[in-house]
Amino acid sequence: MFHFLSYLVSTSQSPKTKNTKMVTNCRIAYAFVIGLSLLIATAAEDPYKFYEWHVSYGTISPMGVQQQGILINKMFPGPEIRSVTNDNLIINVFNELDEPFLISWAGIQNRKNSFQDGVYGTTCPIPPGKNYTYALQVKDQIGSFYYFPSLGFHKAAGGFGGIRISSRPMIPVPFPPPADDYTVLIGDWYKTDHKALRAQLDNGGKLPPPDGILINGLSNGATINIQPGNTYRLRISNVGLQNSLNFRIQNHTMKLVEVEGKHTLQNVYSSLDVHLGQSYSVLITANQPGKDYYIVVSSRFTPNVLTTTGVLHYSNSAGPVSGPIPDAPASMSWSFSQARTIRTNLTASGPRPNPQGTYHYGGINVTRTIKLVNSAGQINGKQRYAVNSASFTPSDTPLKLADYFKIDGVYKPGSISDQPKNAPIFSVTSVLQADHKAFVEIVFENWENIVQSWHFNGYSFFVVGMELGKWRPDSRKVYNLNDAVSRCTVQVYPRSWTAIYLALDNVGMWNLRSELWERQYLGQQLYVRVYTTSTSPRDEYQIPTNALLCGRASGAHKGLLSVSGFEN
Known part of the structure; x- marks a missing residue:
């Protein structure tokens, strides 16, 4: 506990705060309150992992043109989080940008704790020159995910990175260790500054098509090094x-083993469609030694196809990549069939340590x-x-x-219908009311000529069906009620x-959004309020003692300390 509190004392300061005796005393009080609450809220036997992240601007050139990027600890993409099931992640984020900033955790379910979700509907932004310490637990989770900045179109400038959650020792994994x-x-990219893109949307316009595609922050030259005869795991996320x-490797196949925290049937594919926001784990075997491969x-289903290449480099390679770049499957029906x-x-x-198939979702009313x-x-x-x-x-709070804090007038539960309306679109702070x-x-249902992608914070769900046309009640006849993949x-x-x-088993306020970022930014999202009258911490944790307060909640609770260490 002393180590944990010492860490918070040393890292909970604004980068520009003077080291005075008064501030130091406030830091100690602040650290003690945070430390005590976190230790109570989580099991003592679960390990803690500590991170200190400094978010800043920096010059990057991912497509050969210098532009302003968002770096974490001077890295683009940001540092990877490597954890094990049930780890407590203590992530102290210093905002060194010139505007408010938030990080969200795509796929980490934040059980009973939407206060830490890192989207504006749940969390106040970190002001410029300040910091905030996130406390997350990857409770009963495994798999491949990523984090990203959720405000101000910052995602177009970087600030994202990978998350991997490994199984605990002695828990069997259905494939040998790679x-x-x-x-x-992987992700599409604009050469234009994110503030200019944001202004274009704020002024009522649309965005042009992206300029290119990046692999780990590079438009060319990304390399994976392998040894002949070995098997490797690739955790692929579309950020x-x-x-x-579409992701593929010349002359190699991929065995799918995990999707967003769920082990899958181990199908073998020559290429894989990865839609916006999605994450997959595949195994590749180094069985084509002696040369390098693309x-x-x-991009998929776009008028002008964008393509980038990296290199699968064998240790005994006798030469560079060569030959034709393999094509992606052409048809939409192929992608449908693969899904x-x-x-x-x-x-x-x-x-x-129990088979996940014991949860028979198909038999629940x-x-x-x-x-x-x-x-x-x-x-x-x-x-x-x-x-x-x-x-x-967005509301002001x-x-x-x-x-x-029971502040009236910020939003209205049920402000969005749970059925489509044949009406012109209208502005509202959309909150869908749901019972725990x-x-x-x-x-x-998608009536447009684009591929949509939807993410639900705080949850995994069973994908029971997808078909052409409009949904009707008798569409349930084609549902997979046995082994549908569970994902977010x-x-x-x-x-x-x-x-x-x-199953709405996670109390809180949870963001359901389009992963097409222009559409999310311009209104294609909502919040689902999963509500219970219970006030037990078994159902939902209390507000963190270090919670930032803003809008109409500013000063609402004098017992909470702000990130600066002083009372709000």
Whole structure:
């Protein structure tokens, strides 16, 4: 405990704070309160991992043109988080930018703790020159995920990085340990400064197509080094802004083993479609020694196909890459078919030593059907996007804080319908009311000619069906009620629907959003308020003692200390 408190004392200061006796005393008090609350909130036997991140601007040239990027500890992409199931992650983030900043954790479920979710509906931004210490626990989780900046179109400038959560020792994993394990962050990219892109959207416009594609922050030259005869794990995440991507390796196949925390049937693919926000783990075997091979990433279903290449480098390579770059499959039907083959491995253990197939989701009665339809239009002459005609507009106060401090007028529960409206789009702070422990069906229906991608913070869900056309009740006849994959991000193909089953077992205020970042920014998101009358910490943790307070919540609770160490 002394080590933990010492760490917080040494890292909970603003970069520009003078080291005075008064500030030091405040730091000690602040650290003690945080440390005590965190130690109470988490099991003593679960390990702690400490991180100190400095978020700053820096000059980067990922596509050969200098531009302003967002770096974490001077790195682009940012440092990787490597953890084990049930680890407590203490991440002290210093904001050295000139505007507020937040980091969100795509896939980390933050059980009972949406206060730490890192999106504006739940968390106040870190002011410039200040810091905030996130306290997360990867409770009963494994798998491949990533983090990203959630405010101000910062994601277009960087600030993202990989997250890997390994199984605890003695928990069986359904494949032999690989010789090495690589994180591969792929995504489309703009040469334009993120502030200029944001201004274009704020002024009512749309974004042009991206300029290119990056692999681990590089438009060319990304290299994976391998030894002949070994097997390697690649954790592939699409951290981009606009496009679905296809990933492939010349003359090599990939065995899929995990999707966003769930072990899958080990199908073998020659290429893999990775839609926005999604993460996959594949195994590749180094069985083509003696030369180097192309790693290829290309955009999917776009008028002009963007392509970038990296190198799979054998240690005994006699020469550089050569030959034709392998093509991606051409048809949408191929992608549809591949998606249906991605299923749960019912014989594999997850983060706990029991087969995950013991959770028979297909035998649970659905208590509510929610149908969500994306759309586009204009409000007051400016481009906007909507869900069920509701175009999300941020409130002046995080919704979770308004809930906690009982501040009226910030939002209205039920301000978005759970069925599509045949009406023009309108601005609203969209909050869908839902009951704790309900088992719901959500249908995403896409009437547009683009591939949509949807992410639900705080949850994994079962992808039970996806088909062309409009969803109807008899569409349930084609649902997979046995081994559907459980994940947190799912695509919806053009003129198609995707259905998920979801147990609302995580109390809080949770963001459900489009992963097409222009659309998310201009309104295609909402919050789901999973509510219970219980005040037990078994259902939801109390607000963190170091919570930042802003908007109408500023000064709402004098017992909480701000990130600066002083009372709000």
